[in-house]
Amino acid sequence: MNEFELIARLIPLMPSHPGVIVGPGDDCAVIDLGLPDRYLLFKTDAVVAGVHFDAGAPPEKIGHKALARALSDIAAMAGTPDCALVTIGLARGFDAGFVVALYAGLRALALRHHVAIVGGETTTNPERLLLSVSVLGTVPKARCLRRAGARAGDALFVTGELGGALRGRHLEFEPRLAEARWVAERFSVHAMIDLSDGLAEDLRHLLQASGVGAELLGRAIPISQAARQSARRNGPGRTPLRAALSDGEDFELLFAVAAPDAVPLTDAWKRQFPCVKLSCIGRVTAEPGLKLRTSAGLREMTEHGYVHFQEP
Numbered sequence: 001m002n003e004f005e006l007i008a009r010l011i012p013l014m015p016s017h018p019g020v021i022v023g024p025g026d027d028c029a030v031i032d033l034g035l036p037d038r039y040l041l042f043k044t045d046a047v048v049a050g051v052h053f054d055a056g057a058p059p060e061k062i063g064h065k066a067l068a069r070a071l072s073d074i075a076a077m078a079g080t081p082d083c084a085l086v087t088i089g090l091a092r093g094f095d096a097g098f099v100v101a102l103y104a105g106l107r108a109l110a111l112r113h114h115v116a117i118v119g120g121e122t123t124t125n126p127e128r129l130l131l132s133v134s135v136l137g138t139v140p141k142a143r144c145l146r147r148a149g150a151r152a153g154d155a156l157f158v159t160g161e162l163g164g165a166l167r168g169r170h171l172e173f174e175p176r177l178a179e180a181r182w183v184a185e186r187f188s189v190h191a192m193i194d195l196s197d198g199l200a201e202d203l204r205h206l207l208q209a210s211g212v213g214a215e216l217l218g219r220a221i222p223i224s225q226a227a228r229q230s231a232r233r234n235g236p237g238r239t240p241l242r243a244a245l246s247d248g249e250d251f252e253l254l255f256a257v258a259a260p261d262a263v264p265l266t267d268a269w270k271r272q273f274p275c276v277k278l279s280c281i282g283r284v285t286a287e288p289g290l291k292l293r294t295s296a297g298l299r300e301m302t303e304h305g306y307v308h309f310q311e312p
């Protein structure tokens, strides 16, 4: 049973109430607690040694990544984070200096995004380090972006460059909070998700939630230098394009925008975020399924991304 099959079994067991606007299955839960004009966003995420970082990773970067992942999900709803709780499961014989350095990494990122760390839990996890971060945020009701909502004809955009993130960037990425809010405030964004499991996988999630399909343009996919290097190293079959489609941990934004907004968005983005690439990678189609157009023609996209508990 893989991650998504397990989640599908668990969701029916989760109680709800009328204040739940969006329950399990999106980047964040969305709750109406009666705040005027705003919803509450609620998210938890965890990193585990040997899964999300190597044992030798610098502690500051582990702390950074644990919080950055949760903030990236707040960004995916076009929200603003407010505060966080941190749970740390320490292996036996932990080094206090290591844990303090880990919190220094958490703290630096939290300060940059005005996030208060308001408590948490320390516990023992005998085998390996585990770090879990829960974040509360808010979003204006009218601007809350979900995975559902993409419409046929929408242009698909992605920020940054994709692939090869495990070669370094995954420990250092800055969540695209400002970019997400900026685009949601100014343009007709219909759906958004952050890329954690690879473009091929996360785009499928967005399309499935929206009940639509898409056609991607292979040469428009922004391929990172790290993806090119890893493709070279891994030989034939492992092309840079395939790495950009399938590698996880990009933590970039993927969103669907009304077609008439595509050109004005591209122009305004360059002025607003000159250092962050924005690429129009394809369009949403009424017909379900995911197609990829390359120099060889149009084909069904077979690439997938990262899935936890995947059976070999």
Ligand SMILES: [Mg+2]
Residues within 6 Å of the ligand: 027, 072, 073, 076, 193, 194, 195, 196
């Ligand atoms: Mg996400």
